[in-house]
Amino acid sequence: MVAQHDYRKVWLYFLYYWVVFGIGTYFGQYFPEEWRPTASAVLFGLMMISLFVRGFNRAGPIISHLYAILIGLVSYGLFESFVIDFGEDVFYRVVLLGILVFVFFGCIGYFLLRDVTHWGKYLFIALLVVIFASLLNFFINLPYMTLILTIAGLVLYILFTIYDFNRMKNKKFSPREMGFNLFLNLLIIIKRLLRLYRYINNRR
Template sequence: MAARHDYRKVWLYFLYYWVIFGIGTYFGQYLPEAWRPTASAVLFGLMMISLFVRGFNRTGLIISHLYAILIGLVSFGLFESFIADFGSDTFYRIVLLGILVFIFFGCIGYFLLKDITHWGKYLFIALLIVIFASLLNFFINLPYLTLALTIIGLVLYILYTMYDFNRMKNKRFGPREMGFNLFINLLIIIKRLLQLYRYVNNRR
């Protein structure tokens, strides 16, 4: 009974962070273009601190809200430009595809894999590599490296989805932390699919 209650709280937190993200995305339309790099830099700084500063919890009450709002603010530009270039129908189809990918691989992690909680350290190393490669590519801007990082990032967060669902199966989670992690996993999967679609269509 307690486990079922914890699962319910996970999904409530998951939906809650999507609401906070939605509020951030809404206000992103009022964020001046010149301020968006600053918001992105603050978000990146928070992410780096959460990765390397011991005891810094990105899923804490204040920081997780700040994360969700900032991600919404900086995501508005991506969503707006994608809809302008490819239309809202394509945008929503890709969002639906992202949700289906999230559910499919989440079910694999929960129902088909026994215990992959030891994956965490390897996924963390892969995440660090992607982050620093992305930072390097920000300065050198190689198109094929951008494509590779988009695909690798997509695969990485699919693996994180399997890993987090498996953690729920093995009851190694806190409801707030897991709800936030699942929110991030789904969001990044959707954003990577949007970026991949844009890249493929721009190369035609």
């Protein structure tokens, strides 16, 4: 049975993982450029194991911290290059937009939808499609596939946000797992918006 204080724990974990991510991002400036592909590969490996290995909990205490730190390390390059190309003002506007998108669709999931917790299996399949399409595009680099995958990933994590907020409404969650999931949802929404902004402006 979910108690009222479990909702507070969700947001404490949510903020906590942002702090861990922030530490990883800070040290990302000292992380050698040639090591970033390795860190990305480890991160991808952890994600794939968490998807396919039963009992592997990516929101567990050790793995979730490793996730947040590695994501911070590899995200520093994206943030730095975006600020250099477009300036801090644009960067923070896109971040703010990401937060607003997260809150807006989270409210839809919590207040307007009754029970969409059955979405989980469909979102899982969609996630696999995006992952394998991204791998294919890495090797083939099809025209406009980067834009399609960026938009698809953005829409997917917006749907994950709706789904997770709805799970909280229906009390089908654990605090650590939900806090970590919401952290990832917001982070990936922000990163997808940054990539979308870059793609659109580079095409002008």
